[in-house]
Amino acid sequence: MLEYIAKRTAIAVFVVFATSALTFLLLSLIPGDTAVMIIQRVFVGDVTYNPSKMEIEAAEQIFQLGNPMWMQYIHWLSNALHGDFGTSYISGRGVLGEILVRLPATVELAIAATILSLLVAIPLGVISAVRQNSKVDYSSMALATFFISMPNFWLGLVLILIFSLHFDLLPVAGYGGIDHLILPTITLCAGMMAVTVRLTRSSVLEVLRLDYITTAKAKGLGDGRILYRHVLKNAMIPVITIVGLQLGYLLGGTVIVETIFAWPGIGKLLIDSINARDIPMIQGCVVFIAIIFSLVNMLVDISYYFLDPRIKYEEV
């Protein structure tokens, strides 16, 4: 087990490292001169501004842009290993600090959406499986298809229109109490929930057909006991995998939902930085998201070990 964890950690470190290198490479391929873009977007606030040579040289000096790309990367990497992820061009604050300030909002939304999704999706999935081809099954299927096909930005706006403007129940946008959390949570949750319901259903159906369930029934165990002790535990492995992936994705910030609801999370920070070509900030956000994603994935894989003793990592 320990050997497995060590191996996984090594892979995760490699993934993060590779992500950082790839991001740097891609950012260097953005058309246009970085110094010119900083002047246009940070100093003057107008993309049509044409800076003079003097301004470009001064900006290159202020932001240390004179060196070739690979040297900038090595410089960034060595600083990052010492915990310094650079300084945002726009705000002049440390990149790590900016990310950490927005982390609570993102975590709050991610956890709320995951919990809500699990609370609704797992019971619904199980019911749909147990009562296969019933009305419940069909309507949950229809609902899931509906929610999967609905884009986030549309659902978010429609929810605002209905619950904020028409019924005047919830705030439109912003970060604050639980009332601010409800609409973004539901918006995020809808798509996730739909996937989880379908997955839970098919996974439970699969387990229900296995021999040991027939044995359990033959033993005379009650339906509830079979479902809880035998079916759910075995059916949960794929569900946990997908929920883990979803959580990792959510913890990386959700660009669209955070933008619509003016939710001050990492996704909104990332899109804002991309719009402004704030390269250290983009780099920092992407690496941070890669770290979170690798970490969550690793935890999910390790959790299999505890959920299903049949999985032996030494053999993997």
Place this chain on the structure above:
Amino acid sequence: MFIKLNKISILAICLILFSSIILGCIEEDIEESVVTPTSSETAPVEKQTLIVGEMWDIRTVDPVKSGEMVKEKAMIVDTLVEADPDFTLRPGLSELWEQVSDLQWKFYLKKDVKFHDGTEFTADVVKWSIERAMEMNPSVKTLTQIKSIEIVDNHTLLFITEEPYAAFPASLEYPSLGIISPTSKTDDKGIVTKPIGTGPFKFERFDVASGTLYLLRNDDYWGIKPGLEKVVIKGIPDPTSRAMSVEKGEVGFTCDVPYGDIERLRATSGLKVEAYPTARVYQMQFGNLTGTPYSDVRVRKAISYAIDREVISDRTLHGCAAPAIGPVMPTITWSNQKLEGYPYNLENAKQLLAEAGWEDTDGNGIVDKNGEEFGFTLYTYPQRPGLQPMAEAIQSMLKDVGIKVEVRVMDWSAIGEHMTDRDLKLSGTAVAMVPDPDYYLRKTYHSNSDSNIWGYSNPEMDSLLEEGLSTFHAGKRQETYDRVQEIALDEVPIIHVAYYKVAVVMHDNVKGFVFNPIAHDYMLNPEMYIAS
């Protein structure tokens, strides 16, 4: 067991719905308290809170990094020189200025001014503050041409410019030159985290995470007494969310809502919607004026005549633009009022094209010359929502005169790599970074300008523009720039399509707002208050 699970899920759903209703009601009560009417004309002090839905994320409160936020929107700092809505200069923190020589300007500071924390407002502080801005923002030096600053006495400064620069006083209006006190709190990198200025509003706090800025009235303000007690500015970058926030009453003032929402908001009771022209112009520039069909001025004029600016402003942009004549909108004091521009005229356009040799010889609807059809790609970028619809409208209008246009939308910085000499670019360009004619006219029409990549060159224009820089007499200077605008319109090296308008939406009870087009986006003013 199954029924039990069902019950739990129903219970959970009920719980969520119920709590959302309760919380919704609580929220409503809070909103009510902000707008409850009273008997007097202005609402009492405790109701004088204005919540502003800002279009950008607020990331920093350092005036050098974000001058338009700290000066124009938050009103924390003042500049030495201010400008009226028609761009006439007026005293700011400096009550008077005089020109000593071609390169030297003496500025007399106001004496009865104190910073928010009581720090004395003196020449030392101003020198420090402006030098700090020049060091941190290289564009400040380009815009102001400051070579050095000398202190004459406690309230008098002498500025020395690199070149004779008639635009100098105007350049001190640039928002990054808002004066802060050295007692302003900074972080370890020297970025201001608590700006202390002299403006009508004091910095209370800045919530970095949510990008919300809280301001308090400065009772000791040197100008008129501000009407509002508190101003809260929160970043809502999504235009649709901004529109819905102001409709619901979560914010009392916002701008740049989606064009398609303007009619609906106008019809909503309790809201006022107004589109104000700003100092930004939608313009089309040619790839190259040499070696292309555009080297013939008749072709350039034909294209200009073929564009129906009224339709673009009123229909395509839902009234959020005004038809352009020349580069400068007529409300700006230095605009040449005599110019007429190129009103929509299909016949003129066709005739000019024919005179230039472009005729539809094969009857396919596209004009040609020497067997070559007239077509180009019109490039534009997505950051301003009016650009793409405008480009498409121009595409269909030019089709009527037989020019085939393809529209391509891509990031600003990528356009340069794709655009050929024959293509055109549509942009929304700032006309007055500082309230002076020199900035835009010289960068657009001088043959040496970094911006003039289309290669326009006219010796008379060059000498007029240089003359404007060193002509300090206001009347003579105006004559120079009148002539510049006349030549610019006559030779059309750039086609001006429309003046940019910003749609401001606010609640009916927000009074005293004056739109000042010098602002980057919009500017709040101390006269604003909330009526009962």
